[in-house]
Amino acid sequence: MTTSIKDVALLAGVSVATVSRALGNGPVSPALRAKVEAAVAQCGYRPNLSARRLRSQHTRTVGLIVSDICNPFFTAVGRAVEDVAYRAGMRVILCNTDENPDKEAMYLRLMQEERVSGVIFAATRATADALDTTELGFPVVMIDRAGAAARCDAVLLDNRLAAAQLVEHLLERGYRRIGGLFGNTSSTGAERHAGFAEALRRAGLPVAARFVAPSAAAAQAELAAWLQEETAPEALVASNGLLLLGAAKAVRAAGVAVPQRLALAGFDNDSWTELAEPGMTVIEQPVDEIGRVAMEMLLERLRQPERPPRKVVLAGRLVARGSSRARA
Amino acid sequence: MTTSIKDVALLAGVSVATVSRALGNGPVSPALRAKVEAAVAQCGYRPNLSARRLRSQHTRTVGLIVSDICNPFFTAVGRAVEDVAYRAGMRVILCNTDENPDKEAMYLRLMQEERVSGVIFAATRATADALDTTELGFPVVMIDRAGAAARCDAVLLDNRLAAAQLVEHLLERGYRRIGGLFGNTSSTGAERHAGFAEALRRAGLPVAARFVAPSAAAAQAELAAWLQEETAPEALVASNGLLLLGAAKAVRAAGVAVPQRLALAGFDNDSWTELAEPGMTVIEQPVDEIGRVAMEMLLERLRQPERPPRKVVLAGRLVARGSSRARA
DNA sequence: GTGAAAGCGCTAACAA
């Protein structure tokens, strides 16, 4: 039995309504407010958020649903989201789906049960395409990946452009047989593949792409096998930080010289990419901005529910390092 | 206005009590249970968790309070915690303190307001020493760091031993002027420093240790300066993954040869440590086990509130790599 | 096995 607002009221000699108002920012005379504060301090009162949320019908809580909390991209985005949310007096619930559509559905249901104010969602391709966000009962801002038909707010990277940039960079440096490794669950992977393929076609070059599960281990295994084949590429684009990590591990394990026998380039300027030898050429995503803008868009939407949906497309930045050094 | 248990009851032609029982696992006849399920499906009913928690007086929620969600150590621990929690039908709220005692206090208060069942907490040294966990109203399991006087459950690494192991490894490989970089906010840093110092003293060697803010940037700056001094060490121990990362960056920026001019060793087998050139020698922590055991201990404590507090001390594993190759 | 009714702790009308 913890102390409730009633105990505080009794102790302060006022009504519960006055306590409630003093704790929120209702109109209360300074004298009573002081009394209430003293009583609160004396009995160590803590408001019950469940009761408050139930009664007030708003939770001041947003959900952040991502596919992999161990991916530095998402942790960085998460921090930015939390930052903005916190400043706006909102709490954030972090949910991890492992790129599993069942878990996504489960968490979406949970968010409904929590009666969250809104959700920021990095969905798998399957869910992004199928999801009807209007049925959920709360606004959704998609990040990183957006469904083809998604009629909701989103903040995205210009993935096609970024992937094309990577290819053009490799072409400039003299590489021709360029392969690609893409995640098979996200629309991000699909879009990056599209940009990759376009750029190669423009150059009149063949498109050699492979799709793998979005983990370093899967990428490592795939590339290890690929390197054994006759079609092994002389440069490789990996469609996210985890895949690039896997590729780097495969290359290291096979003793392949980078970039002499295989040049490497990918996405996400994770800290290891700078430290690896040679350093990895990557597209850096504006992670902070993605998180910040997503949360701000959600706040906007909460304020104006009828505003037309908006997509914000951010550009990546090419960071050229030794792994794509010009060909001798 | 969302649909409530009343609507379901009306639609199913039963009382709200029956709906509640059917949704939980109370005793309900199969016939009525089927009716209820049909009604739930028909009107898309979702129970309101705030109401449920308020009424039932238990939240099935635990808080996980860590100092830095971007640190791979904590994300890995977090996943393990969530895994066990989820299997036990519990939710976890993740809180990020930035090693800031004010934020820690704030989140602790928030956990009280949420009426969480319990908390898993990686506290700063200041908080770990001062905190009276009996006053909180919920059980706490400390991880990674435990207060000197903390009379509560904890799961820890044997930090002194691990740090000493690192020192002995470096001694064996022929290094003598061994420096150390330790975090200045965590008891972990302090314990690792103790083990480090002991091992050096046993060997009759001087102890050169520096304490820095627990970020890669701080470590990088500190080591960059240190390398300029006459007292620059010939081998360096960094007390966690972030500090080691900073050290590696400083070394890279200064063009210092590893391990010829400076050998490197540290904590946390983060993925980059394997990929860096040379690979980093580290103490690998059993991250999964730390998270799993912590959550299991919390569950135990919830079942038996009066059980005497227990500390579980886990051992680290030395992973030797090129950064501490034997001296020529 | 089922329903009626009480009430968890709080906020928001409405009166005063």
Added chain:
DNA sequence: TTGTTAGCGCTTTCAC
């Protein structure tokens, strides 16, 4: 400005 009162949606006695 302050107090009284009525619920928010649910679970849990307590009767039947």
